[in-house]
Amino acid sequence: MGAETHHGHAAxxxxxxxxxxxxxxAAHGSRKGxxxxxxxxxxxxxxxxxxxxxxxxxxxRVTAGIVMALAMVQIVVHMIYFLHMNTKSExxxxxxxxxxxxxxxxxxxxxxxxxxxxxxxxxxxSMKAEMSSAGM
Amino acid sequence: MSTMTQTPPGAENPVFYDLDEHEHPPGHSTMLGFWLYLMSxxxxxxxxxxxxxxxGGSYAGGPTARELFELPLVAVNTTMLLLSSITYGFxxxxxxxxxxxxxxxxxxxxxxxxxxxxxxxxxxxxNLIHEGAGPQRSAFLSSFFTxxxxxxxxxxxxxxxxxxxxxxxxxxxxxxxxLRRLQCLSLFWHFLDVIWIGVxxxxxxxxxxx
Numbered sequence: 001m002g003a004e005t006h007h008g009h010a011a012x013x014x015x016x017x018x019x020x021x022x023x024x025x026a027a028h029g030s031r032k033g034x035x036x037x038x039x040x041x042x043x044x045x046x047x048x049x050x051x052x053x054x055x056x057x058x059x060x061r062v063t064a065g066i067v068m069a070l071a072m073v074q075i076v077v078h079m080i081y082f083l084h085m086n087t088k089s090e091x092x093x094x095x096x097x098x099x100x101x102x103x104x105x106x107x108x109x110x111x112x113x114x115x116x117x118x119x120x121x122x123x124x125x126s127m128k129a130e131m132s133s134a135g136m
Numbered sequence: 137m138s139t140m141t142q143t144p145p146g147a148e149n150p151v152f153y154d155l156d157e158h159e160h161p162p163g164h165s166t167m168l169g170f171w172l173y174l175m176s177x178x179x180x181x182x183x184x185x186x187x188x189x190x191x192g193g194s195y196a197g198g199p200t201a202r203e204l205f206e207l208p209l210v211a212v213n214t215t216m217l218l219l220s221s222i223t224y225g226f227x228x229x230x231x232x233x234x235x236x237x238x239x240x241x242x243x244x245x246x247x248x249x250x251x252x253x254x255x256x257x258x259x260x261x262x263n264l265i266h267e268g269a270g271p272q273r274s275a276f277l278s279s280f281f282t283x284x285x286x287x288x289x290x291x292x293x294x295x296x297x298x299x300x301x302x303x304x305x306x307x308x309x310x311x312x313x314x315l316r317r318l319q320c321l322s323l324f325w326h327f328l329d330v331i332w333i334g335v336x337x338x339x340x341x342x343x344x345x346x
Contacts, residue, residue, distance in 0.1 A: 034225035041218055045336075049211045052341045060345045067345075071337035075330055082221055082326035090168045101175040105182040112186035 029084055037081025044074040163316045170320045174327050177290075181331050184283040188339060193346065196274035201343030204269055206260070210340045213256045214332065217291075220249030221329045228322050236310055239318070243302050246325070250295050257288050280339060287335055290328050297321055 048070045057063045079085040079098075087095050192201070227242035261281070264270065271281035301321060305314050 029225055029228065031226070031229050034222050034229070037225075038218065038222040041221075045214055045218065048337065048341060049207060049214075052344055053207050053211075064342055064345050067337055067341050071333050074333050078221075078326060078330045078333065082225065082329065083323060090171070093168055094171045097172055097175045101178050104179060108179070108182045109186045109189060113189045116190040 029081065033081050037077055040077045040081070041074055044070045044077065163313065166316055167319060167323075170323060174323060177327070178331075181283075181286070181334070184279070184286055185334060185338060188279040188283045191275035191279040192339075192343065194275035196276075198274040198277070199267070199269050201276070201280075201339075201346055204264060204267075205340050205344055207340060207344060209256060209260060210336055213253055213260075214336050216249050216253040216256065217329055217332050220246045220253065221326055223249060224322060224325050228318060231310055231315055231318050234310055236305060239305060239310065240302055243298060243305075247295060247298050247302075250291055250298065254288060254291055254295070257284070257291075261285075284335060284339065287328065287331055290324075290331075294321070294325055294328060297324070 048067045051057060051063050051066060055063075057066075085094065085098065089095075223242050223245045227239050227246060230238035230242055264277075269277055271278045298321065301314070301317055304317065308314055
């Protein structure tokens with residue numbers, strides 16, 4: 001009888017848990033969290049467009065650097081406030097998958113740019129002036 | 137007969153190994169699986185970004201990024217996608233609070249913003265093609281249309297999914313299966329917003345700066 005009561009209680013607990021969180025440990029956002037993420041996104045996007053459209057900074061390289069930095073920060077903001085990334089959800093496997101993906105993405109993009117830039121330099125001397133003026 | 141009754145060694149005290157899977161509630165691994173799908177989608181976009189990075193300066197004597205891109209239009213587009221992200225967030229919060237009407241309302245608002253984003257993007261594409269800057273004009277434009285078009289195609293499928301889910305929620309209510317689907321689409325939708333950050337930064341803003 002005692003065991004049965006206990007079992008019933010455990011089932012209730014499991015049901016209650018499932019009711020609160022049917023997504024297997026996925027993190028949830030709060031209204032406040034979404035607002036913070038949204039305001040941060042606006043504060044990071046608007047300066048990026050403003051800098052490029054107004055051209056206040058004379059050196060386009062400096063502008064490009066600032067714009068890329070803003071994008072990197074905004075991606076992290078979206079990951080935390082909208083995608084609810086943390087080290088605990090799914091016992092850390094989502095974070096593992098993300099880290100692996102980021103490594104591959106960095107290798108693919110930087111590797112492609114690096115290799116193709118040098119191939120252009122070596123194979124097409126006429127392109128050299130154009131490429132360096134393009135800042136690639 | 138005697139061989140039949142002979143007990144094999146260890147049979148008196150049999151040891152059972154628990155080889156079967158434990159009981160899993162339906163869909164308990166869906167979120168991880170969907171996350172892995174998104175990560176592989178991320179790799180597709182990485183390839184397209186890399187291709188654009190390599191070909192982004194190959195204008196073939198045609199129009200350049202600075203001549204073609206209209207940043208105010210891109211800014212409006214970015215706003216649409218960002219607004220659709222937060223309204224989807226409100227739909228998820230309403231789902232947590234089990235308010236079916238609010239969920240449907242916020243999903244409809246999200247769909248409107250998503251449709252506005254697509255409409256602006258298609259307007260931009262048709263303008264470019266009318267100006268003679270279609271994907272066949274130069275390697276730069278080929279890679280541009282492939283990258284931005286793939287993102288737009290994702291948004292299109294997201295919208296179809298959103299519509300399907302609205303029908304599901306209105307018919308079946310906020311059952312566990314529908315909550316799981318909402319959670320998956322939430323990841324998908326916010327993921328597309330993250331990709332868009334890369335697109336407006338590396339394609340449009342840096343393209344104009346070149």
